[in-house]
Amino acid sequence: MTSMRRIVLASRPEAEPGPENFRLEEAPLPEPAEGEALVRVRWLSLDPYMRGRMSAGPSYAAPVGIGETMTGQGVGEVIASRAEGLAAGDTVLGSFGWADHGCAPARELRKLDARLPPATALGVLGMPGFTGWVGLTEHGRPQPGETLVVAAATGPVGSMVGQLAKALGLRAVGIAGGEEKCRLATETFGFDACLDHRAHAEARSLRRALAEAAPDGIDIYFENVGGKVLEAVIPLMNDFGRIPLCGTIAWYSGDEGGPDRLPTLWRSVLVKRLSVRGFIVTDHWDRIGDFLAEVAPKVASGEIRYLEDVTEGLENAPDAFLKMLGGGNTGKTLVKLP
C-alpha cells in the first residue's frame, strides 16, 4: 500500500455547512522521519469545535486552509516506527486529521492503556470528558446541594459533567434534543431531570420548564451551546452563580432565536454577581494526569458511563459530522475505519 485517503476542506461554508464543503482525496502514504511513527487510524473523533475551524473568523486556533486535511484526533496502530519507545502494533492517540493514516513525532503521540477500549481516549477519557471535568472542577466550584444545568446532556461533555455533579451531591438538570435523549440522560447518566429543547420553540417556554426542574435556581450553568438555552438560563441563575463557558454551538447552527440582549445579560452578571469563565481544554493539559487518575478507574468499573455514536468508513465522516451538528447523534461521535 503506497497511498492513503483523507478528507479535505473543499470550501468554507457560507452559513450552514454541507457535504459540498468536503472532498475525499487520495494522497501518497507518508514515510516517518527520524523520531516519527506512521499510524494506521482505526477511530476518528468528530467534535463540534471542528465547525469553528472551517471558518476564517478569529478563533483560538487557525482555521483549516482550503484544500487542507480537516483537523482531528484519532486512535490507531503504529505500523512503522523510527521513534524510540514506539513499536509496530502499539495503540496510540494522536492528531492525524480526517485521514486513514498519519505520521507524527513520538512526543505528539500517547500510548494507550490496553485495559480500556481504545476509542474511550477520544470521548469519555479524551478531550470531551476532560473538558467536562476541568470546566466543572476548576471553574464551576461545585458544592453539594447546588443545582447544575448542562445542555447536550447525552454528549460526551454533558454526560461527564452531569455524572460528576451527581457524584458530588448536586442536583443535575440536563437539556437535550428529543425525548429519547432525555430518557437516556436520566436513566443512563442519572440526571435528576432532562428537558427536551425541541419541545420549546421559545426561550420563555424553556425557562418555565427549567424553573420547575430547578426549583432552587441554578448555581452552575455549564455553557456549551449558547442561544436559546443561555437565554432561558440567565434569569434563573442564583446569586454568585458560575458559568464555565467552553462552547457556543447553537450560534454556529444559526440559532439566533432571540438571544438575550447584551445589556440585559451584562447587567445580570453584575446584579447576580456571576462568574463567567471562558476556557479551552488545551490550556489545561497539565491536569490530564489528574483527570485520568481520577476518572479512568471509574470508567473501567462502570461508575461513569458513556455512549458512542459510531459511523463506519472515512468517506462517511462528513455526513456523520453534519448529523452531529444538527443534533442527530447520540453520545460521542466516532468514525470507525477498517
Place this chain on the structure above:
Amino acid sequence: MTSMRRIVLASRPEAEPGPENFRLEEAPLPEPAEGEALVRVRWLSLDPYMRGRMSAGPSYAAPVGIGETMTGQGVGEVIASRAEGLAAGDTVLGSFGWADHGCAPARELRKLDARLPPATALGVLGMPGFTGWVGLTEHGRPQPGETLVVAAATGPVGSMVGQLAKALGLRAVGIAGGEEKCRLATETFGFDACLDHRAHAEARSLRRALAEAAPDGIDIYFENVGGKVLEAVIPLMNDFGRIPLCGTIAWYSGDEGGPDRLPTLWRSVLVKRLSVRGFIVTDHWDRIGDFLAEVAPKVASGEIRYLEDVTEGLENAPDAFLKMLGGGNTGKTLVKLP
C-alpha cells in the same frame, strides 16, 4: 428645631431621570430611640448606583418607594445620642438618605478618624474607593507589566483603580468625557494615557484610539460603564484577560449605541478565555479594614490623590445628581449641607 428636610422620589423616570422625579419635603425631626443617635448631616454622597434604585426593575437591592427618601450615605455630627460609645460632636458615617438629619442605631454608624477630612469617608476612602480596590485586587488579579483600562477615570472608582494599577507596575489607560478630564487623569492621577470618549461617536473609532494607547492589548478591563466602551474594548482584550464588572451606567443613560451583539461577546469570552466577574462592594465589607489599613495612610501622605465635586445645599442634590449621570461632574460628587 423640630423639623428636617429630605428629598423623596416623586415618580419613577420613564427614560432619562429629570428634576420632576424628585421632591423636597419637610418632615418632623426624628427622636433617637434607645441605642440610636441623631445625626446632623454635613456631607451627602451622590453615586451612580442610585440611578438603579429609582427604577422598579430587578436589581440587587429593592428600589426606593415612591414618596420615600432617596437612599444614600452621608457624614455628619452626632447631635443627640442614646447609644453607648457615641456622644454629641462625634463625626460619623451612616446611611441617612438625601436628608439633612437622620437617626440610626450605633451599629450602623462608623466613627471617623479625625486625621482625615470627613468627606473622604464617602469617596476615596469610602464605597467608591473600596469598590476600585476590591474589584482590582480580588477579581482583576493585576500583574506588573500588564495593561488596564478603566472608564470614568477621574471619578472616585476609576481614579482609585488607575492609581493602584500604576503603583503595581501596570500600564493604566483611562477613558473620560472631555479633554479637561483626560488632562486630570494623566496629570493628577498618573494614567499613562486617557481617551476622550466624546471625541469618538462610534465604538470603532474609540477602539482604534485604544489600540494605540494599549499597544500590548488589554489584560484587565475594569468595567463600570458598559455601552460603547465595552464594545471598543472586547476585541482588544488579551487571552486570559479579566473583567471585574461593577457598573453599566452607560446603559442607564440610554447609550445603546451599537453594543456588541451578544453572540459576539459570548464567543470572545470563550475564544480569549476571559474571566468576567460581577461584584457588588457590599458583599465585601469583611475586607474594609484591609482596605483602610492599606489605603488611608497613602491618602494622608498624598500618594493617592482624589478630586471632589461639591454642590452646596440639599435642595440642589437632584441637579447635582442629574449632572453626574450626564458626566458633568469631575471627581467624587458630594453635597455640602450647612
